Amino acid sequence: MDRVPCIAxxxxxxxxxxxxxxxxxxxLPRLSELSGVERVVCPPFIALPAVAERLKDEDVFVGSxxxxxxxxxxxxxxxxxxxxxxxxxxAIIGHSERRAYFGExxxxxxxxxxxxxxxxxxxxxxxxxxxxxREAGQTIDVVSTQVSQGFADISKEDFRRVIVxxxxxxxxxxxxxxxxxxxxxxxxxSIRPVLTSMFGxxxxxxxxxxYGGSVKSGNAAEFFQQPDIDGALVGGASLRADDFIAIVKxxxx
Ligand code: PGA
Numbered sequence: 001m002d003r004v005p006c007i008a009x010x011x012x013x014x015x016x017x018x019x020x021x022x023x024x025x026x027x028l029p030r031l032s033e034l035s036g037v038e039r040v041v042c043p044p045f046i047a048l049p050a051v052a053e054r055l056k057d058e059d060v061f062v063g064s065x066x067x068x069x070x071x072x073x074x075x076x077x078x079x080x081x082x083x084x085x086x087x088x089x090x091a092i093i094g095h096s097e098r099r100a101y102f103g104e105x106x107x108x109x110x111x112x113x114x115x116x117x118x119x120x121x122x123x124x125x126x127x128x129x130x131x132x133x134r135e136a137g138q139t140i141d142v143v144s145t146q147v148s149q150g151f152a153d154i155s156k157e158d159f160r161r162v163i164v165x166x167x168x169x170x171x172x173x174x175x176x177x178x179x180x181x182x183x184x185x186x187x188x189x190s191i192r193p194v195l196t197s198m199f200g201x202x203x204x205x206x207x208x209x210x211y212g213g214s215v216k217s218g219n220a221a222e223f224f225q226q227p228d229i230d231g232a233l234v235g236g237a238s239l240r241a242d243d244f245i246a247i248v249k250x251x252x253x
Pocket of ligand 1: 010
């Protein structure tokens with residue numbers, strides 16, 4: 001199955017507007033020219049309009065780091081899908097930092113995914129186990145449940161626009177990546193089979209599944225050699241132009 005790899009840079013709470021534009025400038029035009037891989041940058045909300053404007057004629061997509069499920073209303077601090085739909089192509093949803101620090105659950109992830117899809121956004125949905133869960137042998141259960149609940153009540157047609165990011169939580173920002181074989185095995189054991197039962201074999205096989213967690217220019221290629229890993233969601237290394245470009249290049253094979 002030919003799946004176009006996708007490399008998304010999650011800048012997290014880093015870079016003000018000026019710094020975000022500087023980083024974009026540093027990556028262009030090299031980033032624009034690396035066809036064959038979908039490239040996405042996800043700056044903080046405040047920098048989205050400036051970055052989207054700068055990238056509008058470039059072959060690089062913009063994504064948000066979250067999206068609320070309501071179009072408007074009394075939800076202090078949230079950003080709605082209607083506010084994002086003209087700025088972004090992608091929206092990261094259910095990142096483990098949102099789940100761990102901001103009370104995000106599989107139910108709210110599901111609401112956000114459905115709202116994003118209803119507004120034409122392409123969700124990048126994060127799933128993954130903690131170290132405790134891994135050591136207790138619960139990885140398959142935990143990840144399968146995140147997938148089945150996170151993608152409940154979504155039509156096959158809409159699901160085609162979803163990317164899944166498998167991010168073992170213990171590997172995020174720790175410098176301690178999962179082994180590529182382990183990551184591939186978890187995807188094969190707990191993500192594709194659940195997608196098959198929900199959306200059918202064809203869609204499950206066509207779905208892009210990224211790996212995330214301490215991906216660097218030095219280890220990226222090993223992940224992309226795995227048959228079920230279709231790119232990466234990159235945190236720390238996406239803040240450095242040369243590293244991010246090297247990771248995109250590694251995904252071209
Ligand atoms: P990291 O973050 O690459 O800094 O480990 C990955 C992520 O949180 O998506």
